[in-house]
Amino acid sequence: MISLPAYPHSIEAKELLRQLGSREDGISGKESQKRLQEFGPNEIPDAGRKPIWKIVLKQFNNLMVYILLAAALISFFTKHYVDVYVILAIIIINAIIGFVQEYKAEGALIALKNLLVPQCKVIRNGELQTVNSRELVPGDIIALEEGDNIPADARVIYAKNARTSEASLTGESVPVSKTSDTLFGEIPLAEKSNMVWKGTFLAGGSIKAVVTGTGLKTQIGEIATSILQIEPKKTNFQNKTDKLARQMALIAIASAVVLFVVAYFFNDFEINEILLISIAALVSAIPEGLPAVLSIVMAVGSHRMSKNNAIIREITATESLGSVSTIVTDKTGTLTQNTMTIKKVWVPNAKEVDVLGEGWDSEGELSGQKEDIEAIDLLLEIASHCHNSAIQEDDKGMLVVTGDPTEAAFLVLGNKAGKSKDHTILEDVAFNSDIKYRSTLVEKGEKKIRFYIGAPESILEICTSLKLSDGETKTLDEPEKSIINEKISSWSKESLRVLALAIKEEHTGPQSDQNLEFIGLAGMMDPPRPGVYEAVKSCHLAGIRVIMATGDHADTALAIGKSVGIVKEGREKVYTDSDLSKMSKETFDLAVQESDVFCRLTPVMKLNIAKSLQNQGELIAMTGDGVNDAPALKQANIGISMGILGTDVAKDASMMVLADDNFATIVKAIEQGRIVFNNARRTSFFLISTNFAEILILILAVSFGLPMPLTATQILWINLVTDGFCDKALAAEQGKGNELQSPPIDPKENILNKSVYPFLIINTILMTGISLTAYLYYLPESLEKARTIVFITMAFSQLFNVLNMRNLEGSTFKIGLFSNKWVNYTLLISILLQIIIIEIPSMATLFKFIPITFWEFIFWAGITSLVFWITEVFKYFRFK
Secondary structure (H helix, E strand, C coil), X not given: XXXXXXXXXXXXXXXHHHHCCCCCCCCCHXXXXXXXXXXXXXXXXXXXXXXXXXXXXXCCXXXXXXXXXXXXXXXXXXXXXXXXXXXXXXXXXXXXXXXXXXXXXXXXXXXXXXXXXXXXXXXXXXXXXXXEXXXXXXXXXXXXXXXXXXXXXXXXXXXXXXXXXXXXXXXXXXXXECCCCCCCCCCCHHHCCCEECCCCEEEEEEEXXXXXXXXXXXXXXXXXXXXXXXXXXXXXXXXXXXXHHHHHHHHHHHHHHHHHHHHHHHCCCCHHHHHHHHHHHHHHHCCCCHHHHHHHHXXXXXXXXXXXXXEECCCCHHHHHHHCCEEEECCCCCCECCCXXXXXXXXXXXCCEEECCCCCCCCCCEECCHHHHHHCHHHHHHHHHCCCCEEEECCCCCEEEECCHHHHHHHHHHHHCCCCCCXXXXXXXEEECCCCEEEEEEEECCEEEEEEEECHHHHHHCEEEEECCXXXXXXXXXXXXXXXXXXXXXXXHCCCEEEEEEEEXXXXXXXXXXXXXXXXXXXXXXXXXXXXXXXXXHHHHCCCEEEEECCCCHHHHHHHHHHCCCCCCCCCCEEEHHHHHCCCHHHHHHHHHHCCXXXXXXXXXXXXXXXXXXXXXXXXXXXXXXXXXXXXXXHCCEEEEECCCCCHHHHHCCCEEECCCCHHXXXXXXXXXXXXXXXXXXXXXXXXXXXXXXXXXXXXXXXXXXXXXXXHHHHHHHHHHHXXXXXXXHCCCCCXXXXXXXXXXXXXXXXXXHHHHHHHHHHHHHHHHHHHHHHXXXXXXXXXXXXXXXXXXXXXXXXXXXXXXXXXXCCHHHHCCCCXXXXXXXXXXXXXXXXXXXXXXXXXXXXXXXXXXXXXHHXXXXXXXXXXXXXXXXXXXXXX
């Protein structure tokens, strides 16, 4: 039995092989089977989806559903069967909406499993074999070539010009060179250059490595474990609706108790009759349509966001977006395009030339004086030949790079200049991490010339002259080197990665990489996404803090942070993972507050930053695209992943996916989130205010010793038609255009709060007063006619109340009285339905109505418009 070393990067290769019971020609097949039994298969255990029955039951596990079920039970025992059917139907519809959303979620572990490579090359018994990657075990020797996915965590024991792409794991945008050298001390994951990680791939060169971790004992496995350990939590909106349910239950119970007390102590009702009346009041006070309409508000908001490329995976996240106070974003692929783009080129006897265009698209041109562009012709010739990469369009129309992204940047540069591989290539030597340059030997006419591209310090070290654009060669002495170094320093401060280009004419006889002719410099960067600066500015205007948390280098992160507007003056401090790991909790929390850029982060540290912000009262949205982002995405209040460049792990750990990978889309989603909250408030308040009026008229009638002014069936019709149609129309209300001009919605702000109390009092008094006046006026004539008129006044006053609810912050006329077409359709349909059930004899008999005159109908319907006009007067003075 062997034990896995905790720090394989710090152990000499031979010693590590001994500890793992292995050797360079691999372990035996028999030993591999034994270890497979001991360590298990090289895969992420599939927890599987929750059983369907558990997902179904979860939809009924909330306070509002409990209250509605209690109301249904009461209605059943009091033989109000229609109420029972309606309430149960509403509960089921709401559960279906939630079930569909829940069933799509919780796929992160499945996506992690899919990252495993089906086949890999392994050396066993001294022979190279191809095996299923799930059969890999610690101690196996794997062989990797350019383009291979890496099937397990492994320690490099041999490397030739090896570079791995680790962007999905560490956030590092540039391929990382790998070596077999032993490293010492505690080193961040991104700097362990003698280790390779499962889920990444080899961008160039070749590697032989010994497997040190499989399955859950890999970096990806640790991420999977951390995802499992994050407890699912209720969204902000679920907490608010739970509180609203408690408020409504308290109001309903209080109303029923008041009604019981008034009827028992101040009137001569029989106890059985009092109980029936109180139960009827309890049921009528509960807005049974509230859960369904809130789901519809969420669905409308979710649909609008999807039209703006923000796909919502958790429907309640639509409202929570409105309360986001901090966005924690990755850099590579989120703020930037995850493409290396050459922005500037320069040769010593000319001015620098700007290269226009972004990403892998060859559309773009060289910007500069004509003579300066002509001076870089040889540099462009080198760029177009000295690479081994290709750019193709995939089946989705996306440009995909084959080979090293850095080399692809030179391919794009050559394409922009109209250059191609015109010369015959005789030899191509890949980038070597030891000497830090690559070369290509071409046949140019009768000459053989070797082109070089590499790190400036490495190229300058082997250059003895520089070639000017006019063909003249000049000795590269200290003054010239000083000029070149000044240019390199200047570009580096602009966050440009600088590479040098050189040539050497080869002759017969032994050749060496010495006495090169320096040609010029190229500066490249991973450019910010278009529109990111404006999006960050909009966030700041909306009171939202933006933090960059990346695995990239500090200088690069700070430069990008400044260029996109994240870093403000006086807040240039950048903390690394190493800095943060040494801090106490208090110091750590302070650092999270005072800095907006964090770099070289491990997945665990991103998670800690998210938790720190939440503990300090922030409601955070976390963006990311890599495997390393998954735990923090899961922990965040709103996890947001990239749809194009994002891994499946990141998508399945998030609540929202950006279909266009555009940071600016987040701002649009937040704006919609604030609209959703306002719509949730207006629809909830509309239902609550109408139910208040219904319960109040019952209490007043009983207090006066009068018969019930509405039957249970009539109340149910009002709730179903008037309320049921109008609340859904309010759910489609558009924004007012000022949503991003105010601070984030307080996560603790309730749907029903003090701001709506004046409307509640005015509307309830008006609706109840008009209806009670009509009831008292017609009751001497007949109970049926009095109820008919009360039904008309109550229904129409609620229809006019819809217009009030369209704007709780000013006059409805300011947003256009008829600007919401769904409200217009709803009002028309509701009016027609009221007329139908009163005028059609069979319907009138069912609801116990009697015919009234045309002018009576017009008069009382017109009187109810006072609900709208008086509220408009109140708004005028309140918001004057």
